[in-house]
Amino acid sequence: MDKIDRRLFLKIASLSILGVTAGSLLEVVNPKDFKDNSIEPLTKLKAKRWAMAIDLTAINEAIINNCINKCHVTHNVPNLRDKQHEVKWIWQEKYSAVFNEGDNDFNLTTLYKNKNIPVLCNQCDNPPCVRVCPTKATFSRDDGIVVMDMHRCIGCRFCMAACPYGSRSFNWTDPRPYIDKINEEYPTREKGVVEKCDFCMERLDRGExxxxxxxxxxxxxxxxxxxxxxxxxxxxxxxxxxRRKEHLGTRPQIFYLI
Amino acid sequence: MFEKALVGNKKYFTLIAILLTIILISFFVYIYQLKNGLIITGMGRDVSWGLYISQFTYLVGVAAAALMVVLPCYLHNYKQFARITVLGEFMAVSAVIMCMLFIFIDLGRPDRVLNVLLHPTPNSVMFWDMVVLSVYLLLNIVTGWMVLQYERNEVKPPLWVRTLIYIAIPWAPLIHTVTAFLYAGLPGRGYWLTAIMAPRFLASAFCAGPALLILLAFIIKRTSKFDVGNDSIQMLAKIATYALIANVFFLFCELFTVLYSQIPEHLDHFKFLIIGLEGQFQYVPLTWVSIIFMLVAIILLIVPKYRKTKVLLITACFLTLVGTWIDKGLLLMVGGFVPNPFGEIIIYWPTFFESIITMGVWSFGVLILVILYKIAIAVRCEIEL
Structure with missing residues (x-):
């Protein structure tokens, strides 16, 4: 058959439209939307729930700086100097700014007050960012990692408004010119999408x-x-x-040991 | 009926030309934004939504306010409004189109906007907002247009049109409620995390919308043979009065709760706006302008003598519009995002380019409004003369 006549074209077209809409409809009624169980991590290192404990009694600024640097180089995080437009996966903040509920003049704050501590995505067990994302571009894996599909993200930044930790970064401009040396092992991003720490899921896959x-x-x-x-x-x-802002019910999986 | 939009006097076409020019200029600026990214706006990692999203929020309110002419007419049989329901509906059409444009230009990847349909996500309020806004747009285009057409042909609108009108009535508060839920459901934002968000949004919408309609009615009277009529204007003014009082009352409830409970996570945002925080007072004057404008407008509207004086009524409507716009069209974002999760103060002002693009979208909305009103008024004049 070398020619598609009008009748055949209409048949194919209507069937494809039906297929596409039926698919979307199924997704609407599917209750598993809240947590996408269909994503089976193909990882060498497996867990029921990944978590991280940061020992504030032992960590120091030199170590933190090294972690930040290695993370950002590995993940092609651009080096934008402008504070409002920078992209950060892990960075440091004053203890008193991280745990800033109430006025703890004494106890812990006096011990750690001026100490810088690392902050990153909390990989919440009940993540508000996942709840608000209109395209499921950010979702929870079965092992608890909150990941980003940067090919699906539309850049609405609802997740940034929802995150109580300021852990999400938006690419306000093309990040590539700001990457000192591109790591070919890891993808770079485009302008207009949100990104964040993903617990190095690509390394977990490799068993690291x-x-x-x-x-x-x-x-x-x-x-x-x-x-x-x-x-x-x-x-x-x-x-x-x-844990940061535990009272919000997000169930963060980053624990700060004191 | 569309042919009515193609004839007009010199002023009409001058206005259209001016609007088209602004739209064209802002379109080029938008292309510039597409090329360079949203870095050309004043937004950043802390204030990650700005003028675009706040305009969207404000305009959802304007759109919902069509209810204030439709409801008295169809549920209370207030016949005075039968002549102007179409003005309310067309105002809603123009406002919803602006809302959609504002969301669109705010996206980092507008080319992927259809992902929202391709991967529908019922747990996202944004998904529902898109659904209710699209339906509301259709409802208003269809009912406004059909009613006008049937009246022109001197027949009663058929049952299906009337059914759509009755669906549109609860749909109006629905769109603004869902829009409020975009904000009110976020755990870490003390300024937005309040059950009175949706009622406050509705109250401010239902005073701003009628105020805008009154101003439009005066403009229409000056530029055409169509007179909305004094009774209708006074009724709209009364509606605006009650809604404005409710709005200020809700604000007071909000203030009492945060000020008396003194929970820093809620209090700090209000402090920042009302008295300044950590030596930063950038938005304090605006906040007070907004509050004072609304209070003065209440006085002007509540005293019958003032309300019936044209110049004072116009002043009151203007104060209502500006007061609610500062509150919802600007400070809503700043108050919500500042202080940031680390307690830092970040100052956001829209950039020049951001403002041009914003003006472009507004101009596009005004263009649609002018064209739709031109049609509606021409048809109404034809019916009534």
Whole structure:
């Protein structure tokens, strides 16, 4: 058959339209929308729930700077100097700014007040960013990692308004000219999409720990909090920790050991 | 009926030409934004929504306010408004189109906007906002246009048109409620995290919308043979009065809750706007202008003698529009995002380019409004003369 006549064309066209709409309709009624269980991580390192504990008693600025640097180089994070337009996956803030609820003049704040501590995406168990995303461009994996599909993101920045931690960065401009040396192993991004830390899921796939954990001289502990025999589970059951804005019900998976 | 838009006097075409020029200029600036990214705006990682999204929010209110002429006419049989429901509906059409444009120009990747339909996400309020706004746009285009056409042919609108009108009545508060839920459901933003967000949005919409309609009615009277009529204008003014009082009352409720409970996460945003925070007072004057404008407008509107004086009524409407615009069309974003999650103060002002693009979208809305009103008024004159 070398010619598509009008009747055949209409048949194909209407069937394809039906197919596309039916697919979308199915997605609408599907209750699994809240958590996409269909995404099976093809990872060498597996966990029920990944979590991270940062030991504030041991970590120092030199270590933090090294973690930031290695993370940003690995993930092609651009180096925009302008504070309002920079992209950050992990960075440092004053302890008193990170835990800024109320006025803790004494106790913890006096100990750590002027100390810089690392902050990154909290990989919430109940993430507001995932709840608000209109395209499922950001979603929770079964192992708890909140990831971004930067090919689907429309750049509406609803997730940035929803994140109570200021952990999300938007590419206000083309990031590529601001990457000192592009790491060919990892994709770069375009302008107009949101990005953030994803617990180095590409490294977990290869059986490696997140880069910041590797560079942290054992001051950052990473592991499966769903496994009672894991190191992180043990440490968290023994030691006192803080989580950022716990009262918001987001269930952050970054624990600050104090 | 569309042919009515193609004839007009010199003033009409001059206005259209001016609007088209602004639209064209802002279109080029938008191309510049597409090329360079949203870095050309004043937004940043902390104030990540700005003038575009706040205009969208304000205009959803204007769109919803069509209800204030449709409801008295169709539910209370207030026949005076039968002549002007179409003005309300066409105002809504123009406002919703502006809303959609503002969302569109705010996107980092506008080329992917259809992902919202391709991957519908019921747990996202933005998805629902898109649904309710699109439906509302259709409802208003169809009902406005059909009613006009049937009246022109001197027949009663058929049942299906009347059904759509009755659907549009609850749909109007719905669009603004969903828009408020965009903000009110975010856990980390103390300024927005309030159950009174949607009622406050509705109150400010229902005073701003009628105020705008009154101003438009005076313009229409000056430029055409169509007179909305004093009774209708006074009724609209009364509606605006009650809504404005409700708006200020809701603001007071909000203020009491935050000021008396003194929870810093909620209080700091209000402090920043009303008295300044950590030595930063940038928005304090604007906040007070907004509050004072609304209070003065209440006085002008509530006293019958003032309300019936044309110049004072116009002043009151103007104050209402500016007061609510500052509140919802600008400070809503600043108040919500500042202080940021680390307690830092970030100052946001729209840039020049951002303002040009914003003006372009407004001009596009005005263009649609002018054309639709031209048609509506020409047809109404034809019916009535």
């Amino acid at each position: 720990l997140p880069i910041c954990v590797e560079e942290s001289k054992n001051t950052i502990i990473f592991g499966d909090i769903g496994n009672k025999n894991s190191e992180i589970y043990n440490i968290l059951s023994r030691r006192t920790f803080l």
